[in-house]
Amino acid sequence: MKAAPFDFVRATALSDVFAAFERHGDDARIVAGGQSLMPMMNMRLAAPRVLVDINHIAELNGVSETDGTLRIGALTRHQELGVNALVAEHAPLLTMASTHIAHPAIRNRGTFGGSLSHADPAAELPACAIASDAVINAVSSSRGERSIKAVDFFLGTFHTALEPDEILVSVDIPIIGAAERVAFDELARRQGDYALVGLAAKGTIEGKTFKDLRLVFFSVADRPILATETIATLEGKDYSPDTVTVAEAALEVDLQDIDSDLHTSAATKTHLARVLVGRVLAELAGEGRQ
């Protein structure tokens, strides 16, 4: 388990990254926390010729709030997401999700930008990004900066809308409204494992009535799934056992392309997704766990 030979470039500014892209083209690969890329390299599932280390680019750090938008730098570590006060106040879904990601040693290194760029369909943060209506900011030397809605960003397993010459620099998240609530749940066999099925949720709850829900499942398909049919059946409905039953039925449509994994069949995943939706809706409605 030794990585194939590679060169290493330490970038201290975005221009260094672009220069490396220019020079090495597809042979260059960004490394952030290295928590996904390094294992893949050691198993020789990835063999980039040149690693471009972005950890020393200062402008990729930091969490700030302006005009109702929370901006989270690409290098923000999972650990930081879990403890940052601005994140807790304005994007509590990320706070909740962060402790479900792996173990402390990995959270200390792994980055928000890395998790989104890596686009593992079982990862927590991509689902949270979609549930939070996040916008992903990417920069290239030739085309400058562009913003991509999270819902359009994830295209498949390890596949995103990022172009090969682009770097993800930050993520913008609309801050949570007064009537909005979030909930997060996942079913993992061991603490820190990737989930069999997970669900990130956000929505406006007036009394017991759901509005503008966003329910995003992960670890069910080749990308996080925004459960549009289920959301539609719930719009304007009050929380009740009947509502939950209807939602569970709608899920069948949203998850019709559900994938099995090594340990869990598609049928089991569908069942677990139904269980999760019941639990998460209850939590959103302030009913506690059913």
Place this chain on the structure above:
Amino acid sequence: MTEKSPLTVLDRPNSFIGKSVSRAGAKRLLEGRGTFVDDMTLPRMVHVAFCRSPFAHAKFGAINSEAAKAASGIISVVTGRELAEYCTPWVGVLTHLQGLKSAPQHAIALDKACWQGEAVVAVIAETRSQAEDAVELVEIDYQELPVVADMETALDDATPVIHSDLGDNLCFQREVDIGEVDKAFADAHCVVEETFNFGRHTGVCLETRAIIADYNPSEEHLTVYLSAQAPHMMKNLYAKHFGLNEDKVRVVCKDVGGSFGIKVHTYPDEMATGALSIMLKRPVKFNADRLESFVTDIHARDHRVKARMAVSKEGKFLAIDMDDLTGIGPYSVYPRTSGIEANQVINLTGGPYTIENYRANARVVFTNKNGMCQYRAVGHPIACAVGEGLVDAAARAMDMDPVELRRRNLIPDDAYPYTYATGLVYEQLSHHQCLDKLLEMMDYDGLRREQAEYRDKGIHRGIGFASMIEVTNPSPAFYGVGGAFISSQEGCTMRLDHTGGITCTVGVTEQGQGSDAVMAQVAATAVGVPMENIRIVSGDTDVVPYGGGTWASRAAGIGGEAALRAGKALRENLLEIAAIILQADAAALDIQDGAVVDADGGTERMPLSELGRIVYFRGDTLPKDVQPELVVTRHYVPKAFPFAFTNGVEAFYVEVDVDTGFVKLLKCWVVDDCGTIINPMLVDEQIRGGVVQGIGGALYEECLYDERGQYLNATMADYLTPMAMEMPDIEVGHVETPTKDSELGAKGVGEAGTTGAPAAIMNAINDAIQPFGKHVSDMPFTPERILKALGKV
């Protein structure tokens, strides 16, 4: 005259037996100053990596290694045929397992790979990275062959035979038929029947397998640094297959980072490393990486058992009838064979109970998967889960409390020695005492009340039990009689140094389990010195007495007795000299706390350092006819019984989420009887560690293969080992019934926890979901399997 029971060494003043003294090596390991094989670099050492077959079954023809040979740092690229000149093949059979057959196995496959991961070409380079780079450049022309992936159909006519010379895919079959089984079933009030499946799993050692072979052609001498359990056994095999004089082979095991039975076998890649060192005349290192470990470290379990039990109206177990099938990979593993696990299963099932009619059939078949062989608690967890699963099935069928049903059938504590239906002889077990103690520890009645309360709230908790027996301290009956050079005896050599310190060399080996510490405790007690005066040396065949090493829970019981005998003999010698020096009667003297003292009163007469000084430097002051012997060696081999059986009982309290199929382990209790407890902390941790490995088999661990024999989960992310967050508190209690076969009285404890945990967890889950009228019997109990049993998916 009043009769006093004779004082044993255990009653000595300042005894360390039964004390949780800390381990001498613990600080060294904690500071990262251990010496594992991979910490070592020898001059001119090179590294080997292997091209491994990507197919489960394939012939290969042309091997093009031109590009690999030209890569940077490459010393050599070697094929199986080239290496065969330096290493003869082996066949994993034992004569006492009648009919067991296997095919010759080479260090590197000659022209056919029989499992995915089998070494096909060796690449030797200056560094491991360079070797791995060049591995990718070797071109091998494979032709895929049909794969035998399913053990259920391995013996069918339509299934290809893996080794045509063997005629079929049957490695071993054994049938036992004792008593009147058919009659018992015909007369039974109740018959329960179940099919149990045990997932294939493996022992995941923190330190992966590692070897440095260093051949010195000038002396025709081979030194092997090995992470292993049985150095003398390997020394013999290296000599045999490399064609060396066995006296010119030295095996050194320094620190070992866990073994669990994984490191007690002959691995082709390790044999290849030894042969390469002879071929290249320089040191060669091989260290399996985690991926290689998953596809080459032996796997275990993978049994399918169909079993039924007949029960009388009074709840008396009348008969067991079972059929065990296991698929062991393409070769019986050398030299212990892959027939032992199945053999254990049919020997041990139902073992805690007074069952007189017993029929079992075990079939061991070849498959194109990684080899299976002995892993911690060989066969025990299977036998235990089958037996205990049937017991609980009977309890459910007869609507009886599972504890009450056990009480009626466990061998009474006053019925020993007892011979079980399958011929196992138990010296003295304590099932009822253990069960009583366990029930008290867990407050059984209170727990049942709590369970009922939770059930009313829709929370499904369950309580499960497993009574068990464990084979420990094996005599030559295990392997020696089958013709293998695997020693059942142990030795200890003890030397008083002039400082008063005592150096002991022992045949048993330290794996991280603390055997060195246990030997030190016994030695210190037997001689009468403080712990810090004892130094233990183990693992080096040039230095230590001939011994079997560490396996089958034998180190403390057998090695400990050898140390005890050596310590007593040394003390006698020391007292003899002390008596001369002090002009006293040896019988009136004793050794305590490192000094010669008056036996009566304990007044110090002379520190041992003074005795050492006189003997080593002033022999002239001793009488002419006295020659002190300050080095002694003693050995021990169990003789009275083939095995020292231990017994115990485990219970689990679990909660099943019936919506998700997730199982939460709330608590575990174990009461074990391993005879004399030398170090309570080590014993408790052996039990806890064993339980955790049992939990792995019950809930998490499974080596997954597809129908083409491709291994699917060769990473620590996909192969789930039990982790701290999911582990329950494990409360351990003891009953102590020393074996009378040794003065020390210690039996083994290394495998007890692993034996009972899967059965107890299965029974607890089934107790939890009993209101739904469902149960599970396929391990590991994944959420999916539980949901399927519940009819939810």
